Amino acid sequence: MDHGIPPSGESSHSAAACPRDYGNLVWLHSCSCRSRFSSFHLTRRSILTDVHDQAITIALQDLCLHPEYLEPLRQDIDNHYLDFEHTAQGLPLLDSFIKESARLTPTEACMPPFLFVLFVTRLTNITRQTVSTRRYAVESHTFSDGTRLIRGDWACTPLIAINKIPEYYPNPEQFSRFRFAPPEVLESRSKIDQEGLAKQDTPSKLVDTDHKWLMFGTGKQACPGRFYAAAAAKVIMSQMISKYDMRMVDKTAKRWWSLRSTIVLREDLMVAFTCRAKN
Numbered sequence: 001m002d003h004g005i006p007p008s009g010e011s012s013h014s015a016a017a018c019p020r021d022y023g024n025l026v027w028l029h030s031c032s033c034r035s036r037f038s039s040f041h042l043t044r045r046s047i048l049t050d051v052h053d054q055a056i057t058i059a060l061q062d063l064c065l066h067p068e069y070l071e072p073l074r075q076d077i078d079n080h081y082l083d084f085e086h087t088a089q090g091l092p093l094l095d096s097f098i099k100e101s102a103r104l105t106p107t108e109a110c111m112p113p114f115l116f117v118l119f120v121t122r123l124t125n126i127t128r129q130t131v132s133t134r135r136y137a138v139e140s141h142t143f144s145d146g147t148r149l150i151r152g153d154w155a156c157t158p159l160i161a162i163n164k165i166p167e168y169y170p171n172p173e174q175f176s177r178f179r180f181a182p183p184e185v186l187e188s189r190s191k192i193d194q195e196g197l198a199k200q201d202t203p204s205k206l207v208d209t210d211h212k213w214l215m216f217g218t219g220k221q222a223c224p225g226r227f228y229a230a231a232a233a234k235v236i237m238s239q240m241i242s243k244y245d246m247r248m249v250d251k252t253a254k255r256w257w258s259l260r261s262t263i264v265l266r267e268d269l270m271v272a273f274t275c276r277a278k279n
């Protein structure tokens, strides 16, 4: 059965660092390179979770809205894809781009359907924004800062609010492509690439977890699939970036709608892919 998993064994390394063709993406190619983003959601055939392909789709949309990042990302992929393919580590600019995209547009955490039903029926007092890591208070509890939860309350992580705290993220409203990249990687870039960048005090990766970065949850229950999720996102993004130019057909079109505290991508958003000429 074809799950869209990269073929094992043979490798076309002679084609420089160019990522290989995997089933799902070839399908996009055969669609005259003009596709609805919903077509990219081939989750029935793929090994990605919904939240995962949402995160990748959002990153690709952000790339359409910021096409000036394509060239630096292509260079990153040209220079480091082979190492990444062997180690599942690296591609620091792409890692930072995906993280910045997820910072400003976090999607939903993994949530089993029964919990979702519980959630929509019980959760009434929460603001309309993306929340994650929901916890149901089975007994009343007072935290060290005095915050009190009554039995039956829900406690959640307000992702968007946290991701926009200026002390955590300088110029938090700015989409600052490579803010998480290590300084030595940025220093090797041209001045133009570095202009106007908001930078973090310390570099970090998409898969890191701490009190500032809760995309994958926190503590003992942090997402165990995040290493796979990040690696697969980089494989897919590298394919798209290397092989296609892309643009949003209508840049002003709405990208998502809200279902209670969840962001759901719109399926009618059109993106045009154009094959890049082969060298």
Ligand code: HEM
Binding pocket: 048, 049, 051, 052, 055, 108, 109, 110, 132, 133, 134, 214, 215, 216, 217, 218, 220, 221, 222, 223, 224, 225, 226, 228, 229
């Ligand atoms: C971008 C993609 C993903 C995001 C944003 C994400 C996010 C999360 C978050 C926030 C949690 C913690 C939920 C909580 O504490 O209430 C979580 C848990 C979990 N995730 Fe993911 N996840 C992603 C992909 C994946 C993938 C690809 C897998 C499996 C291959 C996976 C497997 C799991 C499992 C098993 C848990 C439960 C861990 C536990 O309760 O101990 N996730 N995920």
